[in-house]
Amino acid sequence: MLKTYRNDRPYPFCPGCGHGLILNQLDRALVMLGRDPRRVVLVSDIGCQGLGDQYFVTNAFHGLHGRSIAYASGIKLADPDLTVIVLMGDGGAGIGGAHLLNAARRNIGLTVLVFNNFNFGMTGGEHSVTTPQGGITATTRGGNLERPLDLCTTAAANGAGFVWRGTAFDRDLADVMAQAMQSECFALLDIWELCTAYYVPNNAFSRQALEATRQKLGWPTGIIRRAEPETKEYARALNEAAAPRSAVPPLRPRPVVPRYTSGLAREFRLVIAGSAGGKVRSLARLLGEAALLSGLWATQQDDYPVTVQSGHSISELIFSPHEILFTGVARPDALVLVSEEGYKMARRYVEGLIAGSWLFTTPAFAGLETPARKVICDFEAAGIRESKKHLALLTTAVALRRLELFPLDAFADALRGGQRPEIAAESLALLAASASVSGREEEASR
Amino acid sequence: MREFIDGATAVARAALDAGCDFFAGYPISPATPLLLHMVRELPRCGGVAIQTEDEIAAISMCIAAAMTGRRALTATSGPGISLYSENIGLAIMGEVPLVIVDVQRMGPATGGATTPGQGDVQFVRWSTSGGYPIIALAPGSVAECYSLTRRAFDLAERFRAPVFLLTDKEIFLSMSTVALDSYEYPPVRPRALAPAQMDEPYAPYRPGPDHTAPLFSPIGGPHIVRFTGSSHDARGFLTKDPATVGRLNEHLWRKIEDHVAEIELAQADLQADACTLFIAYGITARAMAEAVRQVRASGRAVSALNVQTLWPIPERTLLQALAASADGPRAVTRIVVAELNLGDLRREVERVIYRWAATTGRRAPEIIGLNRLDGEMITPEQFMVFV
Numbered sequence A: 001m002l003k004t005y006r007n008d009r010p011y012p013f014c015p016g017c018g019h020g021l022i023l024n025q026l027d028r029a030l031v032m033l034g035r036d037p038r039r040v041v042l043v044s045d046i047g048c049q050g051l052g053d054q055y056f057v058t059n060a061f062h063g064l065h066g067r068s069i070a071y072a073s074g075i076k077l078a079d080p081d082l083t084v085i086v087l088m089g090d091g092g093a094g095i096g097g098a099h100l101l102n103a104a105r106r107n108i109g110l111t112v113l114v115f116n117n118f119n120f121g122m123t124g125g126e127h128s129v130t131t132p133q134g135g136i137t138a139t140t141r142g143g144n145l146e147r148p149l150d151l152c153t154t155a156a157a158n159g160a161g162f163v164w165r166g167t168a169f170d171r172d173l174a175d176v177m178a179q180a181m182q183s184e185c186f187a188l189l190d191i192w193e194l195c196t197a198y199y200v201p202n203n204a205f206s207r208q209a210l211e212a213t214r215q216k217l218g219w220p221t222g223i224i225r226r227a228e229p230e231t232k233e234y235a236r237a238l239n240e241a242a243a244p245r246s247a248v249p250p251l252r253p254r255p256v257v258p259r260y261t262s263g264l265a266r267e268f269r270l271v272i273a274g275s276a277g278g279k280v281r282s283l284a285r286l287l288g289e290a291a292l293l294s295g296l297w298a299t300q301q302d303d304y305p306v307t308v309q310s311g312h313s314i315s316e317l318i319f320s321p322h323e324i325l326f327t328g329v330a331r332p333d334a335l336v337l338v339s340e341e342g343y344k345m346a347r348r349y350v351e352g353l354i355a356g357s358w359l360f361t362t363p364a365f366a367g368l369e370t371p372a373r374k375v376i377c378d379f380e381a382a383g384i385r386e387s388k389k390h391l392a393l394l395t396t397a398v399a400l401r402r403l404e405l406f407p408l409d410a411f412a413d414a415l416r417g418g419q420r421p422e423i424a425a426e427s428l429a430l431l432a433a434s435a436s437v438s439g440r441e442e443e444a445s446r
Numbered sequence B: 001m002r003e004f005i006d007g008a009t010a011v012a013r014a015a016l017d018a019g020c021d022f023f024a025g026y027p028i029s030p031a032t033p034l035l036l037h038m039v040r041e042l043p044r045c046g047g048v049a050i051q052t053e054d055e056i057a058a059i060s061m062c063i064a065a066a067m068t069g070r071r072a073l074t075a076t077s078g079p080g081i082s083l084y085s086e087n088i089g090l091a092i093m094g095e096v097p098l099v100i101v102d103v104q105r106m107g108p109a110t111g112g113a114t115t116p117g118q119g120d121v122q123f124v125r126w127s128t129s130g131g132y133p134i135i136a137l138a139p140g141s142v143a144e145c146y147s148l149t150r151r152a153f154d155l156a157e158r159f160r161a162p163v164f165l166l167t168d169k170e171i172f173l174s175m176s177t178v179a180l181d182s183y184e185y186p187p188v189r190p191r192a193l194a195p196a197q198m199d200e201p202y203a204p205y206r207p208g209p210d211h212t213a214p215l216f217s218p219i220g221g222p223h224i225v226r227f228t229g230s231s232h233d234a235r236g237f238l239t240k241d242p243a244t245v246g247r248l249n250e251h252l253w254r255k256i257e258d259h260v261a262e263i264e265l266a267q268a269d270l271q272a273d274a275c276t277l278f279i280a281y282g283i284t285a286r287a288m289a290e291a292v293r294q295v296r297a298s299g300r301a302v303s304a305l306n307v308q309t310l311w312p313i314p315e316r317t318l319l320q321a322l323a324a325s326a327d328g329p330r331a332v333t334r335i336v337v338a339e340l341n342l343g344d345l346r347r348e349v350e351r352v353i354y355r356w357a358a359t360t361g362r363r364a365p366e367i368i369g370l371n372r373l374d375g376e377m378i379t380p381e382q383f384m385v386f387v
């Protein structure tokens, strides 16, 4: 049992600064709990209070301004049995407000001590998120106009399991700190204190003024929230969910064993241009699988807007008997064009079509001028129900029959193996139905 | 045997194989697939993965977890690297092993979320204050996504420094066919640990010999550990003593710069009688490979360099490529540096070549930029006009 968790270095703070009082109480609290100093981490913010970790014999993590709660969270997630204590100022609570709110919301087991002296001590007494209205600081010479942030009710309303407000002079501060650490909750202690270099002289502030300020605001003190003991601590909960489940290392290669052969002698570039929601990308992926099932190499590169459910969806595919080095397609050997949105973004592919290349499309694009062999597929006329929803698959199926890149059975296998059973059944039915449409081939124009 | 796979899956697999057991990230195209892989797979391996409130929290948590002994990974795109900036400095200063995946998209600002770009090359190098060196690897294929991710973890552990995997939307998200026997498995060596029993108090920042990383002891482990991002002495206490500060900063510099030979990596595909040398990385290196194939198929000669470490730039390999032919009748007279920006790597190539020319008295080859900024990829045909 250690008699103190302090080392022999003297504090560097200005005479009368509240930081030393709070650190002394922290030492008392640590002595009360008697935890192994190697299992205790002081995560200090930046500011005068952030120097505090250097006066203790525990582990220390001194990071960047405002981020101490985020580092503390990382430590706690990595090793939930550690006692993790954050030393931060009112400055850090402001710039790091997002971390404070989210740590409270998660109820991650950190003890956060806010050394709240109503201004930035280290940088020269500028105002902070907790400066009272009317407070004189280096940056509010005429008195602060902003409302101070009530850290406690904010944290409490958002899930912090242990919330307390008081001052550096409170006799029970060490007890409260010890309770906070034992609570295994996100514990926030808003500790009001004096910055004798700036806030005190600028505002004729004093120990008595702390209480007067609080009364004026009407804010509560003491323990403001204490969660039910069974409330789950976040780092433990996340780690419990992470118990090893599978003996097989994840994401193993899923080699595709060729079951078919292909007569393809050179690289073939197929572009499918349709609309978002038209299953273009999933179709392209299955075509790639089918090519591998047939002993070919394949690549797939997609283009789509950020709004995945609207606008265009274009997949470029390359099939080849040898390794494909570059995935881009400048000029397709065949273009499957099934929607207006696809057409808008696929103009360059349409323009890249030459005599000998193919265009597979719907009656809507029958008028499109192209030197390519144009095959118009009318699935509605063939009586295929809901064909509009499945134009990409249906039209590509017609193309596959004509182009003979690989056996249709390989594609059927890919449909079967790569989708949920009910979707696979639907796709296979569509593939079968598409056989009734061979497409009307139009004279090459232009 | 082959598989049909994208770069994101290859990176995730490599990270797990490398022993990654901590991931924190914030969703952003085109890096999100890695976040999804990690939150799905890491818990199954006993690891922790979390989507954080923002990128600052993501890298903060990774840095802290790494100091408890975890192998940490985070992933984002350019806008997120901007938010990582200050913490990248912390990782350098605190000597933190950390792998950062940057899946580049077109910038600046929100730019093109689903549009390829390679504009972060200089950005990652100078992404934080102070100007200290970093390591950045750029996979030129899906198979390299796997091997270079392993390598990134190895380097991060060994040098106790942030290591970038700088990739791009097309390599990361496009599906490729990869022959399983083409995967390489570079070793992932763990960081050097301080012995559990020591005669004197553990000094977390005492550099190893020849400016190697200090011996590691995890927070929560056998020793009291003091981690800090402020100028510090060997025991992790703040100091302004010029001699101590100077030594520390020189150590952070030399830890990388004195060891570039162990880090730099490039694939040189040289032809003896080629006058033209192509240089590219990432997705652009794929177009380069196809261009080389076509040029040679047509009976002409060309050399190519796939740059795999953008930082440090593979100076030795580059100069060897020049020196190999420098005295022959057909020396390299033209270098084409291709990239989806206006010359991020080219300025480094120029720096290396012009200094080489100045110190050897040789004539520097002409250095040409092949650049594109319209959101489209550089094509093999664009390379071929230079031969």
Ligand SMILES: Cc1ncc(C[n+]2csc(CCOP(=O)(O)OP(=O)(O)O)c2C)c(N)n1
Residues within 6 Å of the ligand: A045, A046, A047, A048, A049, A050, A065, A088, A089, A090, A091, A092, A093, A115, A117, A119, A120, A121, A122, A123, A128, A195
């Ligand atoms: C990103 C960043 N912005 C600004 C600073 C400068 N800075 C140092 S300490 C500080 C505020 C400290 O105030 P507080 O947290 O209240 O601590 P105190 O000094 O009052 O204890 C600031 C703004 C910094 N270190 N980092």
Ligand code: SF4
Residues within 6 Å of the ligand: A012, A013, A014, A016, A017, A018, A019, A048, A049, A117, A121, A122, A194, A195, A196, A197, A198
């Ligand atoms: S400036 Fe203020 S906060 Fe800083 S040490 Fe002095 S009194 Fe304390």
Ligand SMILES: [Mg+2]
Residues within 6 Å of the ligand: A047, A089, A090, A091, A115, A116, A117, A118, A119, A120, A121, A128
């Ligand atoms: Mg303050």
